[in-house]
Amino acid sequence: MNRSVDSPVSRYESAFRDNSIDADVLPDLTDGHLAQLGVNLGDRKRLLKAIASLGATGLAAKPTRPGPLSSSTDAAERRPITVMFCDLVGSTSLAAKLDAEDWRNLVGAYLDEASQAVTGFGGHVLKRLGDGLMALFGYPKAQENDAERAVRAALAIQRALAELNARNAGTRAPQLIARIGLESGPVVVDATGEVFGEAPNVAARVQGAAEPGAILITAAVQRQTAGLFVAEDLGAHELKGVSELVTLYRIVRASGGGRRGGSRALTPLVGREEELDILSRRWERARKGEGQLALVVGEPGLGKSRLIEEFRSRLGETPHTWVEWSSSQLLQIPRCTRSQNGAACGSAARTCPPNSASPISRTPCSWLDWTRPNTRP
Numbered sequence: 412m413n414r415s416v417d418s419p420v421s422r423y424e425s426a427f428r429d430n431s432i433d434a435d436v437l438p439d440l441t442d443g444h445l446a447q448l449g450v451n452l453g454d455r456k457r458l459l460k461a462i463a464s465l466g467a468t469g470l471a472a473k474p475t476r477p478g479p480l481s482s483s484t485d486a487a488e489r490r491p492i493t494v495m496f497c498d499l500v501g502s503t504s505l506a507a508k509l510d511a512e513d514w515r516n517l518v519g520a521y522l523d524e525a526s527q528a529v530t531g532f533g534g535h536v537l538k539r540l541g542d543g544l545m546a547l548f549g550y551p552k553a554q555e556n557d558a559e560r561a562v563r564a565a566l567a568i569q570r571a572l573a574e575l576n577a578r579n580a581g582t583r584a585p586q587l588i589a590r591i592g593l594e595s596g597p598v599v600v601d602a603t604g605e606v607f608g609e610a611p612n613v614a615a616r617v618q619g620a621a622e623p624g625a626i627l628i629t630a631a632v633q634r635q636t637a638g639l640f641v642a643e644d645l646g647a648h649e650l651k652g653v654s655e656l657v658t659l660y661r662i663v664r665a666s667g668g669g670r671r672g673g674s675r676a677l678t679p680l681v682g683r684e685e686e687l688d689i690l691s692r693r694w695e696r697a698r699k700g701e702g703q704l705a706l707v708v709g710e711p712g713l714g715k716s717r718l719i720e721e722f723r724s725r726l727g728e729t730p731h732t733w734v735e736w737s738s739s740q741l742l743q744i745p746r747c748t749r750s751q752n753g754a755a756c757g758s759a760a761r762t763c764p765p766n767s768a769s770p771i772s773r774t775p776c777s778w779l780d781w782t783r784p785n786t787r788p
Contacts, residue, residue: 423450437462486602492550493561493595493632494610495534496618497525497568498543500588508585517584518542524575525589528567532560537604543589545611550600553710558595558635562662565591565626592618595631609653616650617659626662633660641666680721683714690722 426448427433432440440462445455499505499521506514522544526536529546533554538545546564548557568589576586594617598608613629621627633642641663647656680687686707693703707715723733 422454423448426450487599488601489597489599490549490553491557491595491597492553492600492606492610493548493558493593494598494606494614495529495546495548495561495565495591495593496543496611496614497546497565497589497591498540498618500590500623502542505585505587509583513584517579517587521572521575521587521589524571525568528571529564531567532564533557534560534564537606545615547606550604550606556635558593558632559639561593562626562628562632562636562640563665565593565662566665569624569626588623590618590621590623591626592616592621593626593628593632595629595635613650613653613657616653617657620648620650620659621661627659628662630658630660633658639666640664680714680717683718683721686718687722687725690718691725694726 430448440459442455442459445458450458499518502518509517522539522542525544526539529536529544532548533552534546534548535550535552536544536546546561548561548564554560568591572587572589579586592614594610594614596608596610596613598606598610600606617627617629627645628636628642642660643663645659645661647658650657690705693705697703707718709715
């Protein structure tokens, strides 16, 4: 290594040693890694140049013995996720108006804000694609309301972009406009984080169909978030590479609604008669004065809330009190709605937060609690 980098190497030698950084991993270091080690900007540039020169001479390269081949399907995982594609509008013409370094800094600031919005709502930034990004909600950590989180993150990105434009007002920096597309669906994720399935392709096409500054979602996302956002139905669209017409919705704003099922049309519930019978038997016992507790446990998206909605609809005009608490991790504010229909027993429905002290730790659940019959007239 040349003399110009002797000083930074010796200065950060202990940090390299403490983090087990040797010649094998040296070529993989990035500017971000060095920054995490506390290396200042000037020394980072010098070290990266030196590492690149070492790689060019083959000094850091060591022959390795090929290991046994393993099937990539062993580590692959099938799961439902919501995919977001976000991209700047007219970036080619905007880049021509600025110096390359100024453009890089501007796009970097925008991508940092967008990434922060994604991670702030529990999403995962899978890739940064030039002046855009691809994000996943439901991987690597699945949550009960991934589709809702994705839409809220999209709104947060647009707000952050507006704030960035306001800060840059009066400078040479152009105004940035982004468009965002969302799709939900089953995919397969391999050990490297690569996503296989139709959802990413559809999300990319939806983003391409969006007007500047718009957020478009598919019907699959709308079904999971109806009532939570004001959405404009744009009708069916033909998307390139997608065999069937796709119904798109434009997100206008958050509605302030407290329950995602409040505005959606429910399809017939199939295959849950046994669970409904169990709940009905518990209900009848509660009406006779025997307090009951029913816990519904299942993975996100399995249909716990749908089951509770179906059970509630079957109560019909039976006198009862319905109390509901929303445990959204986004709001952290309990909400309660009540309906009184005369003398009967009380009931409550709730979705437990992922880290609540439920009997099954970190497992999303719903519960019903029936107290003794109300004796008031």
